[in-house]
Structure formats: structure tokens, C-alpha cells
Amino acid sequence: MNINVTLFWQMVFFAIFVWFSYKYVWAPILTAINARKATIADGLAAADKGQQAEEEGRKAAEQVVNEAKAQASEIISKAEKTGSEIVEDAKAKAVSEGNRITTAAQDEIQTEMNKARESLRGQVGELAVQGARQILGREVDAKAHSDLLDKLASKL
Amino acid sequence: MASSGTVTSGEYIQHHLTNLTFGPKPDGSWGIAQSSAEAAEMGFWAMNLDSMFWSIVLGALFIWFFSRIAKKVTEGVPGTAQGFVEMVVEFVDENVKSSFNARNEMVAPLALTIFCWIFLMNFMDLIPVDLIPHALTLFGIHFQKVVPSTDPNVTFGMSLGVFFLMIYFSIKVKGVGGFAAELTMHPFEAKNPILKVLFLPINFFLEAVGLIAKPVSHSLRLFGNMYAGEMIFILISLMFSGGAVLILAGGTLQFIWAVFHILVITLQAFIFMVLTIVYMDMAHSHH
Numbered sequence: 001m002n003i004n005v006t007l008f009w010q011m012v013f014f015a016i017f018v019w020f021s022y023k024y025v026w027a028p029i030l031t032a033i034n035a036r037k038a039t040i041a042d043g044l045a046a047a048d049k050g051q052q053a054e055e056e057g058r059k060a061a062e063q064v065v066n067e068a069k070a071q072a073s074e075i076i077s078k079a080e081k082t083g084s085e086i087v088e089d090a091k092a093k094a095v096s097e098g099n100r101i102t103t104a105a106q107d108e109i110q111t112e113m114n115k116a117r118e119s120l121r122g123q124v125g126e127l128a129v130q131g132a133r134q135i136l137g138r139e140v141d142a143k144a145h146s147d148l149l150d151k152l153a154s155k156l
Numbered sequence: 157m158a159s160s161g162t163v164t165s166g167e168y169i170q171h172h173l174t175n176l177t178f179g180p181k182p183d184g185s186w187g188i189a190q191s192s193a194e195a196a197e198m199g200f201w202a203m204n205l206d207s208m209f210w211s212i213v214l215g216a217l218f219i220w221f222f223s224r225i226a227k228k229v230t231e232g233v234p235g236t237a238q239g240f241v242e243m244v245v246e247f248v249d250e251n252v253k254s255s256f257n258a259r260n261e262m263v264a265p266l267a268l269t270i271f272c273w274i275f276l277m278n279f280m281d282l283i284p285v286d287l288i289p290h291a292l293t294l295f296g297i298h299f300q301k302v303v304p305s306t307d308p309n310v311t312f313g314m315s316l317g318v319f320f321l322m323i324y325f326s327i328k329v330k331g332v333g334g335f336a337a338e339l340t341m342h343p344f345e346a347k348n349p350i351l352k353v354l355f356l357p358i359n360f361f362l363e364a365v366g367l368i369a370k371p372v373s374h375s376l377r378l379f380g381n382m383y384a385g386e387m388i389f390i391l392i393s394l395m396f397s398g399g400a401v402l403i404l405a406g407g408t409l410q411f412i413w414a415v416f417h418i419l420v421i422t423l424q425a426f427i428f429m430v431l432t433i434v435y436m437d438m439a440h441s442h443h
Binding site for chain 2: 013024
């Protein structure tokens with residue numbers, strides 16, 4: 001309870017402790033705290049930025065996908081259109097070809113018929129003369145009745 | 157104090173309130189006082205060895221622990237010890253930032269030192285009052301006060317240190333004239349030069365009282381609280397010389413008082429620190 005020289009020494013040690021605290025404690029710890037604060041702030045900012053970038057990327061990807069979808073559907077509809085056109089073309093070609101073949105066949109048939117008719121026409125006189133010769137039992141002069149025979153053949 | 161049944165309560169209390177004092181004896185030789193009366197007679201050149209020892213050990217403990225952490229401090233993920241130290245540092249830093257408006261790198265370490273040192277010194281109050289003194293008696297040391305902050309030398313040592321810093325910074329920031337004006341031009345102000353001179357001694361008297369009251373109240377507040385708390389622990393421990401009922405009651409009381417004291421020791425350390433910061437702010441601010 002007595003005030004004595006202890007007071008003086010206490011002040012001396014107080015000063016020493018404060019100086020130590022100033023020199024070796026306060027600055028390094030506060031520097032570390034502030035540095036960490038800055039790091040955390042940077043980290044949070046980076047996280048925010050990352051989130052934003054992710055959002056933007058997602059949007060961009062969505063847009064690309066949508067564009068691709070639109071393009072694909074366009075391609076598909078075009079292909080369908082082209083396909084049906086091809087089918088229509090083929091159909092039309094087939095019909096015309098069929099018609100052509102049919103016409104050609106008909107023409108050939110007509111030609112053949114005419115040919116057969118011509119050859120028949122050539123032979124009809126002879127057949128008729130032979131038939132008449134048999135019936136009459138005598139020679140028939142084909143030349144004498146050629147007019148008649150020609151008339152007959154032309155009727156064929 | 158069961159070991160010595162012959163001492164009275166008064167002697168027991170007196171014994172606990174006497175420092176281990178080293179100083180000049182009446183015969184001219186230097187030595188350790190053997191009684192409180194002898195310690196009182198030693199005068200100014202005596203030294204309280206126990207207060208010196210415990211306060212320096214505790215202050216060194218604070219510096220050792222904090223500087224050890226500060227040395228290998230990491231900006232990355234802190235360990236438990238570093239987390240604790242950072243918590244204390246940030247707590248002090250917040251208090252300094254909220255109360256101290258000027259720029260001075262000395263104030264925050266000063267506040268940190270005061271808070272931690274006083275807390276540790278006050279903490280000694282929670283150690284049972286007879287534990288260390290009784291153990292030391294076995295080694296032939298008869299007096300021991302283990303709570304340095306119950307010694308006014310310790311509390312005045314700190315408050316006067318703060319006081320001198322206050323005057324130093326006042327003169328440094330405002331100049332000798334500014335500081336003198338602060339002491340003589342308030343609280344009574346006048347434009348008239350004659351009145352000004354007339355008010356000068358009155359102002360100086362009022363301001364001087366206010367100035368000197370600062371370190372006195374600053375240290376006596378801490379000293380009074382800790383001394384009273386220690387006294388109550390001593391009174392409670394007197395009950396342990398009684399019967400079983402008294403011992404049980406004393407144990408309960410000691411527990412309750414110790415729990416309450418956890419608040420008191422922290423609060424007193426905090427108040428001392430905040431007042432220091434406020435005084436430093438006053439020293440730096442212009443009127």
C-alpha cells in the first residue's frame with residue numbers, strides 16, 4: 001500500500017512493454033489481418049465475377065443451342081421439301097416415260113398391223129384365185145380378173 | 157489459512173495486504189521487511205518485489221505470446237492461437253478507431269498493451285488467495301501479493317505513463333503555446349484583455365485540477381476495484397478456518413464472487429483501455 005520506487009520501475013516496464021507491442025506485435029498482426037481482408041474481398045469479387053461470367057456463358061450457350069435448333073429445323077424442312085420435289089419429279093418423269101413407251105408400242109403395233117395387212121393384201125388375190133380355181137375346177141386367169149382382185153384386196 | 161491457528165483475523169488480513177518489500181532498514185542495511193510496519197517505514201526507496209515480479213512476468217507473457225504469433229503470422233487461414241490474437245487485436249483496433257480521431261501509430265499498441273497487461277494482472281485475482289502465498293511460505297518468503305493491480309504503484313505507474321504521453325502529445329500537436337492556452341483560456345472566455353488576464357488564474361486552477369484528476373481517477377478506479385475484490389476474497393477465505401458449514405458457505409461464496417469477478421477484471425481492463433484512448437484523443441484534438 002506504500003507508494004515507493006516501485007512506481008518508477010513500473011513506468012519503465014510499462015514503456016518497454018508498449019514499445020515491444022508497437023514494434024513486434026501490432027504492425028505485423030494488423031498487416032496480416034488487413035492483407036487477409038483484402039484477399040477475402042478480392043476472392044468475393046472474383047466469385048461474383050465468376051458467377052456473372054457463368055451466367056453470361058450459360059446465356060450464350062443457350063443462344064447457340066437455339067440457333068442450332070432453328071437451323072436444324074430449317075434444314076429438315078428444306079430437305080423434306082426437296083425430297084417431295086424429287087418424288088414429284090420422278091413421278092412426272094415416270095408418267096411421261098410410260099406414256100412415251102405406250103405411244104411407241106401402239107405405233108409399232110400399228111406398223112406391224114399395217115405390214116401384216118400389206119402382206120395379207122398381196123396374198124389375198126392369189127388365195128382368192130386359188131380358191132376360185134378349186135371351186136370352178138378350171139384355170140382362172142388372174143390377170144383377167146386382176147381388177148376384181150385388187151378391189152377385194154383393198155377392201156381388206 | 158488452516159496451518160496457523162494462532163493468527164487473528166485482523167493479522168491474517170493485514171498479512172495478505174502487505175507487499176514483499178525490499179528496502180533500507182533502520183540500521184542502514186538493505187533487506188526484506190519482516191512486517192508491514194517495517195515495510196511502511198522503508199519509505200520511497202523501497203521496492204515491492206512481488207508486484208514487480210508478477211507484473212513483469214505477466215507483461216512478458218503477453219509480449220512473448222503475441223510477438224511469437226506476430227512473428228509467424230500468416231495472411232492465409234489462421235490457426236487457433238493466431239485467431240485468438242487477431243480477435244484481441246481487432247477488438248482493440250475497433251475501439252481505437254471509434255474513439256481516436258487523429259493519426260498516431262502509437263495509440264493502438266498502447267491500448268493493446270494496457271488491455272492485455274491489466275487483464276492478466278487482474279486475472280491473478282481469480283487464483284485462490286492463499287495458494288501462491290502459502291506455497292511461498294514453505295520456501296521462507298513470508299509476504300506475497302500476487303495481484304499486481306491491487307498495488308497502487310502498478311496502477312499509478314500506468315496512469316502516469318499515460319498522463320505523460322498525454323502531455324507530450326498535447327505539446328507536440330498544439331505546441332507549448334497551444335497547450336498553455338488550453339489550460340488558461342477555458343472555461344471562462346473573454347474578448348476584453350483585462351478580463352482575460354483576470355480569468356487566467358481561475359481558468360488555470362480549474363484546468364489543472366481537471367488535468368491532475370485524470371491520472372488519479374484513472375489509476376484509483378482500477379486499484380479500488382481490484383483491491384476491494386481481493387479484500388472480499390480474503391474475507392471469504394477467512395470462513396475456511398471455521399466449521400464444515402462455514403467452509404461450504406465460503407466455497408459457494410468464493411465460486412459466486414469468482415464468477416462475478418471474471419466480468420469485473422475484464423471490464424476494468426477495458427475501462428482503463430478506453431479511458432487511455434479517450435485521453436489520447438483529447439491530447440490530439442484542438443478546441
